[in-house]
Amino acid sequence: MDPHLFVLFGATGDLAAVKLFPALYHVTTREGAPEPTILGVGRSDWDDARLQAAAVSSLTEGGVDESDARAWAEAALRYARVTAYDDLAPVFDAAAALEEERDLEGERVYYLALPPSAFPGTIASLGEHEAERGTVGDHVAEDAPWVRLVIEKPFGHDLASARELNAIVHEHFPEDVVYRIDHYLGKETVQNLLVFRFANAFFESAWTRQDVERVEITVAETNDAAGRAGYFDGVGTLRDMIQNHLTQLFALTAMDPPARLDAEGIRSEKIKVLRSTRTARPDAVILGQYASGPDDPEGYADHEGVAEGSRTETFATVRLQLDNWRWQGVPFILRTGKRMPARVSEIAVVFRRPPVTLFQTSGGCDPTPNVLRLRLQPDEGFRLSFDVKTPGNGFGVSTQELSFDYEDRFGAFPDAYETLLADIVRGDATLFVHGDEAEEAWRVYSEILDNDAIEVHPYPSRTWGPDATETLIQAPPTEEVAASDDTC
Numbered sequence: 001m002d003p004h005l006f007v008l009f010g011a012t013g014d015l016a017a018v019k020l021f022p023a024l025y026h027v028t029t030r031e032g033a034p035e036p037t038i039l040g041v042g043r044s045d046w047d048d049a050r051l052q053a054a055a056v057s058s059l060t061e062g063g064v065d066e067s068d069a070r071a072w073a074e075a076a077l078r079y080a081r082v083t084a085y086d087d088l089a090p091v092f093d094a095a096a097a098l099e100e101e102r103d104l105e106g107e108r109v110y111y112l113a114l115p116p117s118a119f120p121g122t123i124a125s126l127g128e129h130e131a132e133r134g135t136v137g138d139h140v141a142e143d144a145p146w147v148r149l150v151i152e153k154p155f156g157h158d159l160a161s162a163r164e165l166n167a168i169v170h171e172h173f174p175e176d177v178v179y180r181i182d183h184y185l186g187k188e189t190v191q192n193l194l195v196f197r198f199a200n201a202f203f204e205s206a207w208t209r210q211d212v213e214r215v216e217i218t219v220a221e222t223n224d225a226a227g228r229a230g231y232f233d234g235v236g237t238l239r240d241m242i243q244n245h246l247t248q249l250f251a252l253t254a255m256d257p258p259a260r261l262d263a264e265g266i267r268s269e270k271i272k273v274l275r276s277t278r279t280a281r282p283d284a285v286i287l288g289q290y291a292s293g294p295d296d297p298e299g300y301a302d303h304e305g306v307a308e309g310s311r312t313e314t315f316a317t318v319r320l321q322l323d324n325w326r327w328q329g330v331p332f333i334l335r336t337g338k339r340m341p342a343r344v345s346e347i348a349v350v351f352r353r354p355p356v357t358l359f360q361t362s363g364g365c366d367p368t369p370n371v372l373r374l375r376l377q378p379d380e381g382f383r384l385s386f387d388v389k390t391p392g393n394g395f396g397v398s399t400q401e402l403s404f405d406y407e408d409r410f411g412a413f414p415d416a417y418e419t420l421l422a423d424i425v426r427g428d429a430t431l432f433v434h435g436d437e438a439e440e441a442w443r444v445y446s447e448i449l450d451n452d453a454i455e456v457h458p459y460p461s462r463t464w465g466p467d468a469t470e471t472l473i474q475a476p477p478t479e480e481v482a483a484s485d486d487t488c
């Protein structure tokens with residue numbers, strides 16, 4: 001890792017407190033890491049001491065010893081206040097002064113943990129400043145320091161706004177210095193999808209329409225939108241979870257093996273998947289909003305800050321279809337919701353049953369299909385269900401599981417943000433979203449976003465969502481191309 005200045009826009013916000021300070025602490029205290037210099041930027045009337053105190057309390061809450069946290073914060077953190085995000089003179093002055101004081105060579109990470117409305121102005125100001133410094137633009141010197149622009153989600157709110165934002169980004173920065181964050185890509189178990197699939201030829205050969213009946217990707221959350229209505233209301237689950245996190249899981253599950261294990265290799269395969277995904281139709285989606293339940297007197301509509309009569313969805317199931325050789329006719333079902341009975345994220349690959357049923361379960365039913373469940377969180381690991389003979393006369397069948405538990409074998413993993421921050425500083429964009437990918441992901445949902453014709457079903461808090469969901473999952477697979485007598 002090169003010594004560098006890390007400029008954190010949004011340093012007074014929630015993401016910084018909950019995720020970024022702990023991740024920065026753990027990455028910068030790794031053996032061999034350079035001394036950290038972090039310039040926090042915000043509009044609040046804070047100073048260095050206030051920023052350091054905020055970081056110390058977030059670190060100690062996460063289990064860091066108080067004196068270590070304080071020593072780290074005092075050495076690493078400085079604050080620059082701005083009044084508007086398109087006037088960054090105070091940031092550039094503070095950055096230059098810090099670089100001089102600490103003998104840094106000008107390498108910079110700009111991390112934008114900002115509300116989306118602040119992106120265009122900030123990116124344009126940073127771009128102009130960096131062009132003047134000669135790190136981007138038409139006159140980049142060979143020995144110019146590197147600069148990296150990190151953009152937190154949401155990247156736009158629909159296809160048109162994502163295109164506009166990409167246009168602004170590309171007016172100032174080349175794609176290869178842009179790091180669009182989807183923190184799901186930093187999760188160990190999500191990266192393990194690649195290893196699991198491409199290091200085990202056994203599964204990979206069954207990973208096609210010949211053997212797979214459907215794939216279900218579920219991210220069930222127990223948390224809700226209370227206290228976050230200012231961000232969540234009007235945004236909803238399609239934008240907050242489906243377009244990014246679940247779509248990334250979908251793309252990693254459906255993609256072909258990359259030619260190389262690098263940013264270009266992986267991202268171009270994911271983009272191919274998204275390009276062959278049909279735009280989801282309104283009849284392929286179920287939306288829901290949690291109402292009160294026996295343990296939760298307050299439903300979504302009752303939260304402070306939620307607009308009266310809000311149609312914002314807190315649950316969505318979307319059935320995606322791909323037109324490609326590997327997956328034609330295999331539905332991918334993406335499902336996520338808040339205030340569910342349990343927190344669980346998993347990818348279930350449901351294999352086809354044998355073409356002829358020879359055996360029945362002990363209860364007299366047809367055998368269940370083999371299901372491979374890749375558990376992303378919690379209890380990370382996988383389980384594969386298969387049928388065995390129940391002892392005794394005849395051929396009774398019972399379903400059993402082979403399983404593997406990640407934590408049992410390897411212990412706890414680093415937080416996703418830690419992995420992503422280390423990759424940014426090392427200049428590895430493999431786990432970040434390419435601009436084309438972000439646009440394609442919006443295109444897939446373009447007909448179901450803000451579509452008032454789609455009903456938003458209420459579901460009681462702590463249930464698995466609206467009943468209609470099961471119908472969508474069990475619906476027969478994609479209409480196959482109709483047989484025809486025409487010859488050509």
Ligand code: BG6
Nearest residue numbers: 153183221223240241245345377
């Ligand atoms: C965030 C969403 O991006 O991801 C939240 O804005 C959601 O609404 C969160 O709860 C889920 O992340 P994780 O890592 O807890 O699964």
